[in-house]
Structures are given as C-alpha cells and as structure tokens.
Amino acid sequence: MSFSPSLGFAKLFLPSPSLLNFMALDSTAFSPTSLDEAYELLTRFVSQAKIIAGGTDLMVLMNARQLNAERFIDIWALNELRGISDEGETIRIGALTTYTQLIKSPLIQLHAPALAEASRTIGAIQIQNRGTIGGNIVNASPAGDSLPVLAAFDAEVEVGSVRGVRRIGFNEFYTGYRKTVMAADEIVLAVRAPKLKPGERSFFYKVGTRRAQAISKIVMAVKAKTTDGMINSINISLGSVAPTVIRAPQTESLLANATLNDEVIWQAATHLSKEVSPITDMRSTEHYRRKVARNALAKILSQMV
Amino acid sequence: MCIVSVISVISVAKNVCPNLVWSDLEAKKSMKLNFRVNGVEREIDAPPMKRLLDALREDLRLTGTKEGCGEGECGACSVIVDGEALNSCLAPVCQMQNANIITVEGLARDGKLDPLQQAFLECGAAQCGICTPGMLIAARALLDANRRPSRDEIKEAIAGNLCRCTGYVKIIDAIEQAASAA
Numbered sequence: 001m002s003f004s005p006s007l008g009f010a011k012l013f014l015p016s017p018s019l020l021n022f023m024a025l026d027s028t029a030f031s032p033t034s035l036d037e038a039y040e041l042l043t044r045f046v047s048q049a050k051i052i053a054g055g056t057d058l059m060v061l062m063n064a065r066q067l068n069a070e071r072f073i074d075i076w077a078l079n080e081l082r083g084i085s086d087e088g089e090t091i092r093i094g095a096l097t098t099y100t101q102l103i104k105s106p107l108i109q110l111h112a113p114a115l116a117e118a119s120r121t122i123g124a125i126q127i128q129n130r131g132t133i134g135g136n137i138v139n140a141s142p143a144g145d146s147l148p149v150l151a152a153f154d155a156e157v158e159v160g161s162v163r164g165v166r167r168i169g170f171n172e173f174y175t176g177y178r179k180t181v182m183a184a185d186e187i188v189l190a191v192r193a194p195k196l197k198p199g200e201r202s203f204f205y206k207v208g209t210r211r212a213q214a215i216s217k218i219v220m221a222v223k224a225k226t227t228d229g230m231i232n233s234i235n236i237s238l239g240s241v242a243p244t245v246i247r248a249p250q251t252e253s254l255l256a257n258a259t260l261n262d263e264v265i266w267q268a269a270t271h272l273s274k275e276v277s278p279i280t281d282m283r284s285t286e287h288y289r290r291k292v293a294r295n296a297l298a299k300i301l302s303q304m305v
Numbered sequence: 306m307c308i309v310s311v312i313s314v315i316s317v318a319k320n321v322c323p324n325l326v327w328s329d330l331e332a333k334k335s336m337k338l339n340f341r342v343n344g345v346e347r348e349i350d351a352p353p354m355k356r357l358l359d360a361l362r363e364d365l366r367l368t369g370t371k372e373g374c375g376e377g378e379c380g381a382c383s384v385i386v387d388g389e390a391l392n393s394c395l396a397p398v399c400q401m402q403n404a405n406i407i408t409v410e411g412l413a414r415d416g417k418l419d420p421l422q423q424a425f426l427e428c429g430a431a432q433c434g435i436c437t438p439g440m441l442i443a444a445r446a447l448l449d450a451n452r453r454p455s456r457d458e459i460k461e462a463i464a465g466n467l468c469r470c471t472g473y474v475k476i477i478d479a480i481e482q483a484a485s486a487a
C-alpha cells in the first residue's frame with residue numbers, strides 16, 4: 001500500500017518483484033549507532049541520503065520503483081529515539097516509537113487515549129510492530145492517521161541536526177502537500193503531546209474501506225472540554241480532506257461556549273462539511289467526504305452531551 | 306572555498322565521532338550480517354537494502370516465506386523478528402544485525418509439527434497454501450503473546466494476512482483449536 005494513487009496501476013507494468021528490488025541492491029546504507037553519528041552522516045550527504053526508520057512507507061515505494069537513493073541512513077538502531085516519557089504537563093514520544101508501543105503504553109492510554117485509538121487502526125499488526133510515529137509525521141501524507149490526533153492535541157515536534165534541537169508547533173509543521181518545514185539534514189527526534197487536563201476528553205474516528213490495512217477516506221480527531229453539556233474549548237482536526245492534515249478553526253469557534261443540543265450539533269457539523277476542502281480520488285469522492293466529515297463530527301459531539 | 310568548507314565539515318565530524326571511519330562510508334555495496342534464524346546462527350554477505358524476504362529465500366534458501374504483494378498488504382511474507390511479526394518484504398536486512406528471526410521452517414521441532422500446523426491440517430485451513438506460512442507465523446506470534454485468544458483477537462491478529470481461498474473461517478477455527486490444545 002502506498003499513498004500514491006498511481007501505484008496499484010503502475011505495478012501491472014513492472015517486472016517481477018526480485019527485479020524490482022534490484023535497484024535497492026545498488027544502494028548503500030549506514031546504520032549509525034548514535035545520534036551524533038547520524039547528524040554527521042546527514043551533514044555530509046544532506047539530500048543525497050534518505051532516512052529509513054520502520055520502512056513501512058519507504059520500502060513500499062522502493063519495491064514499486066518509485067523511490068531510489070544511493071544512500072540510506074538507517075536510524076532503526078538509535079535507541080535514543082525510542083521511549084515514551086512523562087514530562088509533567090506533556091508526554092514525550094520518541095520518533096522511533098512504534099504503533100504497538102503506543103497501543104500498549106499506559107501513559108498514552110491515560111493522557112492521550114485518542115493516539116492509542118488511532119494506532120490501533122493503522123495497518124495491521126505487522127505494520128504496527130514496525131511503523132513509527134516519526135515516519136508517519138515525516139511521510140507527511142494527508143491520510144496519516146496519527147496526524148489529526150497530534151494536531152488536535154496541539155503537539156510539538158522536536159527536530160535535531162548538527163545545529164542543535166528545535167521545537168516546532170505541530171500545526172505549523174506542514175506547509176503544503178507532503179511538505180514540511182524541516183531542513184534536509186534534520187531528524188525528527190520526538191513529538192510532545194500535552195496531557196489531557198481534568199474535564200478534557202479526546203476522540204478519534206476513521207473511515208476506511210475496512211477495519212485493517214485501510215488508508216483513511218476521512219479521519220478525525222477532537223479534543224474538548226465540556227461542563228454539563230457546554231463546550232469550554234474544542235480542537236477539531238481532520239485528515240484526507242485537504243492537502244495536509246488540517247484544523248477546522250471556523251467550526252471550532254462556532255462551537256466555543258455553545259451548549260450542545262441536536263440543533264447546535266447539526267449546525268456545527270453542517271458547517272464543517274463546508275469548511276473542509278476534500279478532493280475526489282481513487283479512495284473516495286468529494287461529496288462523500290464532506291458528508292462523512294459532517295456525520296463524524298455529529299457522532300463525536302453527541303458523545304459529549 | 307566550497308572544498309574547504311566540505312573538508313572542514315568532515316574534519317569537524319571526525320573529531321566528534323571517532324567511530325566513523327569515512328573511507329568505510331563510500332559506496333559499500335554489501336555488508337556482513339549475523340543473525341539467528343530458527344535457532345541457528347547465520348552469516349550472510351548482502352547489500353544492506355536487500356529485503357529480508359529475499360535474503361531468506363535467496364541467500365539462505367528458506368523458501369517457505371512467500372511473496373504475495375511486495376507492499377505490506379498481504380502478510381504472506383510474515384516472519385517473527387525478536388518476538389514480533391513483521392512483513393519481510395518491507396524490512397531491509399541492514400536492520401537485522403543480531404536479530405532473532407523465526408520463519409515457517411522454524412515452527413516444526415524435531416520432526417513434529419507445531420500445534421498450529423497440525424490444526425491447520427486437521428481443519429482444512431489451507432487450500433492453495435500461498436497464505437499459509439504467513440498465517441502460521443501471525444498465529445504463532447499471537448499465541449506466544451496470548452495463550453487463549455478470543456475469536457475476535459484471532460481475527461485481529463490475522464487482519465494483515467490475506468487469504469483468497471478459504472474464506473478465513475477454517476483458519477480461525479484452526480488457530481482456536483491449536484490454542485485450546487496447548
């Protein structure tokens with residue numbers, strides 16, 4: 001599976017898989033064992049080397065001959081990039097943390113449950129064991145399922161290079177379709193999500209063709225604080241309805257301080273269906289996505305009443 | 306000017322990380338890999354980005370692991386690495402240094418089938434057989450972590466394994482049977 005719409009069709013015209021992989025046999029890979037080594041390699045090769053983490057996006061492209069690089073920097077051995085830690089107000093998640101680790105983490109279950117929920121819908125077990133949150137972030141697909149959760153949580157991405165470490169607000173991280181603010185020699189080190197505060201809840205909803213191995217037709221995450229059916233604050237985020245993961249600021253402000261009832265819910269949900277800008281592609285149509293965005297929000301809001 | 310700056314970057318880098326020998330970094334097309342496959346220490350020389358699937362089938366002649374899709378969808382190429390199932394079509398061998406790998410060939414012990422293999426036979430859970438090695442591996446990984454899975458847990462564990470013949474019911478029956486026999 002790849003997020004490129006042409007892949008399935010293109011495969012028909014390609015020679016047998018072992019031949020496909022021939023190009024990869026010509027490349028070299030470095031497996032640094034410390035972050036400093038990785039920085040040096042990136043400084044030296046900059047855009048002539050491609051980072052590989054779990055490989056679940058990259059190897060698909062390589063096997064389909066949609067990507068080749070002479071050099072790969074394999075960061076899988078960098079244990080510095082693993083681990084989920086409690087930092088008080090926030091949870092820090094190392095870039096190489098896999099979905100399986102996220103699903104099993106008591107810290108995530110407690111403080112960012114929507115992220116565990118999203119992880120459970122990603123691929124199937126073989127993918128969850130290998131795919132990383134850092135890979136999902138940098139791969140920058142509008143359909144990346146962890147991304148709406150990170151957007152709704154106002155997470156922060158920590159990136160590093162020889163120049164040092166910088167933190168970037170998740171909602172400023174993407175600049176366009178599959179474009180990020182990262183420089184070519186930077187590595188994602190971790191992502192930080194603020195813990196849910198008392199009274200706050202998080203929600204996740206994904207629609208794909210089936211429960212496993214499905215790229216989202218639409219995916220939504222919401223973080224909200226309500227008191228007695230009144231919304232104190234709400235963050236709404238969606239994937240697969242725009243060139244990047246997006247927040248829905250208009251619908252958010254429509255709902256701020258609103259008291260939830262059927263009419264308010266329907267108004268907000270209808271507004272959201274107009275605020276998003278989905279396209280028609282091989283996975284779904286614009287019309288369907290607008291409708292499902294509306295229904296998904298209505299469903300989530302009804303759970304808050 | 307440009308050359309000078311490149312050299313200075315390299316020499317700075319050298320100072321920081323004595324472990325990196327820059328001459329070693331030039332286009333190394335093949336690397337020595339040591340890992341344990343089905344309990345046996347193996348060593349191969351392979352290009353670092355070679356797929357684990359191809360290393361198993363070509364270098365080690367372990368052709369039990371199958372290729373279905375080559376894109377992570379079908380699970381036919383599943384193997385267990387350090388206790389977790391993964392798709393060997395998506396894993397480059399350079400990530401397998403010192404790994405402990407179990408393929409379908411490693412399931413039977415001393416001429417005796419794994420209870421899962423026995424149950425697959427008894428339940429008629431294999432027809433054409435292309436998905437079977439991957440199914441067995443996914444099921445083995447499940448039972449190693451969860452001795453008495455529910456039917457739903459079994460379905461979840463093989464959700465990444467496609468079968469175009471059986472309709473899955475007999476596969477799920479077989480896994481259930483193996484679990485209750487254990």
Ligand SMILES: Cc1cc2nc3c(=O)[nH]c(=O)nc-3n(C[C@H](O)[C@H](O)[C@H](O)COP(=O)(O)OP(=O)(O)OC[C@H]3O[C@@H](n4cnc5c(N)ncnc54)[C@H](O)[C@@H]3O)c2cc1C
Pocket residue numbers: 001050051052053054055056057058059060095096121122123124127130131132133134135136137138139143144145146186187188189213214215216376377378
């Ligand atoms: C069968 C299948 C099903 C899938 N299902 C889903 C799904 O349901 N939902 C979903 O969102 N995704 C899905 N994916 C996509 C993929 O599994 C995820 O995007 C995963 O998180 C990628 O992580 P990785 O570590 O494997 O990335 P890789 O493939 O190793 O890398 C992906 C990209 O990120 C870069 N990169 C990785 N880590 C870093 C880092 N720390 N710093 C800088 N750059 C980095 C790489 O250079 C590359 O460009 C699926 C893939 C397959 C094959």
Ligand code: FES
Pocket residue numbers: 371372373374375376377378379380381382383392393394395
């Ligand atoms: S061949 Fe690896 S998942 Fe299909």
Ligand code: FES
Pocket residue numbers: 430431432433434435436437467468469470471
């Ligand atoms: S038995 Fe033929 S695909 Fe499963």
